[in-house]
Amino acid sequence: MRVTELNIYPLKSARGISLPDSAVSAEGLPGDRRAMLVDPSGHFITQRELPAIATVLARHEDGGMLLSRDQHGEIVARPSGERMDVAVWKSIVSANMADAVTNDTLSAWLGREVKLAFFDNASKRIASLEWTGDETPVTFADGYQILVTTTASLAALNDNMRENGEDDVGMERFRPNIVLETDEPWAEDGW
Structure with a gap:
């Protein structure tokens, strides 16, 4: 058995980034699924619902995220300091939201109103106790720290x-x- 790929997905449901190596923390691979798109009410949106998210590339950059989409250019998104409770599956998480310009740009790219939510140090989420048996931290991944x-x-x-x-x-x-x-x-x- 050997490792053939290491990947992170900085923006949930967007394109992945291949890594040559990685540290591992209690929350998984650093930088993985630290942001996600939500609808105006705060409910998470994934490729299952909006396949165009798969065309967005996200990279961490200077406390924010560089987002790009073919033929649409790029923007740097940063947390605004405005917090919103967002839902990812059965979890409600206090997220740091991007500014209106970022949200308007992403909405135009994807043809639907979206908001960008960041999982930061004030955000807390625990994986399902049914499967972990203890309070295991997780970010915006579907269920667990590492897939x-x-x-x-x-x-x-x-x-x-x-x-x-x-x-x-x-x-x-x-x-x-x-x-x-x-x-x-x-x-x-x-x-």
Whole structure:
């Protein structure tokens, strides 16, 4: 078994960034899913609902985030200091919101009214106690700090999909932080 990919997704549901190496903190890989888009009421928006988010590239820059989209240019978004309670799945999180100019630009890019929420040091979120058994911190990730996928399991999934007349899916569809090259499918179920 060996690590073949390390990725972070600074903006939830946006394009990922490949890393040569990374530290790991209690909240996962530094910089991962530290921002997300929400609707005007504060409910999170993902690719499932707005596929165009996948075309946005986000990079951390000087206390903010450099956001770009092909054919639309780029903007630097910074937390404004205005806080808003935002919802990500069953969690309500106090987030530091971007300014109106950033939100208007992103809304124009995506064709829908959105607001950019930052997870900062004042933001707190705990992973589901049902699965962790203790108060495990997590940012705007769907459930846990780090998503690990394996090559053998993806190959087995794609074999099954082909047998059922479906097209293969790529590893990027799962938005993993760590991809492990493995020989045995589903070995991770016993880890």
